[in-house]
Amino acid sequence: QVQLVESGGGSVQAGGSLKLSCVASGRFGSNDAMAWFRQVPGKAREFVAGMSWSGTRLNFADSVKGRFAISVDDAKNTVYLQMDSLKPEDTAIYFCATGWQRSPWVISASAEDYNSWGQGTQVTVSS
Numbered sequence: 001q002v003q004l005v006e007s008g009g010g011s012v013q014a015g016g017s018l019k020l021s022c023v024a025s026g027r028f029g030s031n032d033a034m035a036w037f038r039q040v041p042g043k044a045r046e047f048v049a050g051m052s053w054s055g056t057r058l059n060f061a062d063s064v065k066g067r068f069a070i071s072v073d074d075a076k077n078t079v080y081l082q083m084d085s086l087k088p089e090d091t092a093i094y095f096c097a098t099g100w101q102r103s104p105w106v107i108s109a110s111a112e113d114y115n116s117w118g119q120g121t122q123v124t125v126s127s
Contacts (some may be wrong), residue, residue, distance in 0.1 A: 002026035002116040004096050009121030012086055016125070020081040022096030022118055028053050033080040033101050034072060035059075037111060038092035038123075045095070049081060050107035059107035064090075086125045095119040 008020040022034065035050035047071040053118045062067065069082040079096060099114035101107060116125075 002028075002098055003124050004031070004098065004116060004117040004118035006094065006096050006121040010096060011124040011126065014087055014125055014127050016086050017082070017084045018086065018123060019083070020094055020123075021098075022081075022123060023081065024077045024087065024098060025097075026116075029100065030054060030103050031104065032098055033107050034036045034055070034070075035097050035099075035107065035114060036070065036079075036081045036094055037097060037114075037118075038090075038094045040092045045096045045111045046092075047109035047111070048094070050109070051079065052107065057101075057105065059109060061109070077108045083123070086123075088125050088127045091123060091125050093122050 006022045032049045033050050033052045036048040037045045038048050039045045051070045065084045071080045096118045097114035098116045
């Protein structure tokens with residue numbers, strides 16, 4: 001059974017940076033991927049970034065391209081989300097997730113394609 005534990009959230013001023021971590025326990029196949037989603041109250045969970053464990057496939061939401069980076073440390077079974085140039089609209093609860101990818105080329109941006117989720121970590125960006 002897969003377990004995911006996020007950390008690294010907090011409060012920061014606009015323009016600042018935060019780095020989120022997600023430690024994963026369990027076994028993963030070559031077609032599994034890790035992803036970050038975020039959610040604000042009253043809205044659907046939104047895809048932020050995703051990466052295959054092999055590191056060969058990446059996907060980013062347009063809203064974070066050029067500001068966020070995702071990386072995987074295989075040895076530590078950990079995925080990171082480096083968030084730079086943060087904006088107030090990045091304020092949300094951030095979740096990491098993992099799931100088997102139907103496409104060998106594209107990391108899915110749909111929450112329905114991820115079946116294991118962490119508990120979430122709050123990120124607050126003030127103006």
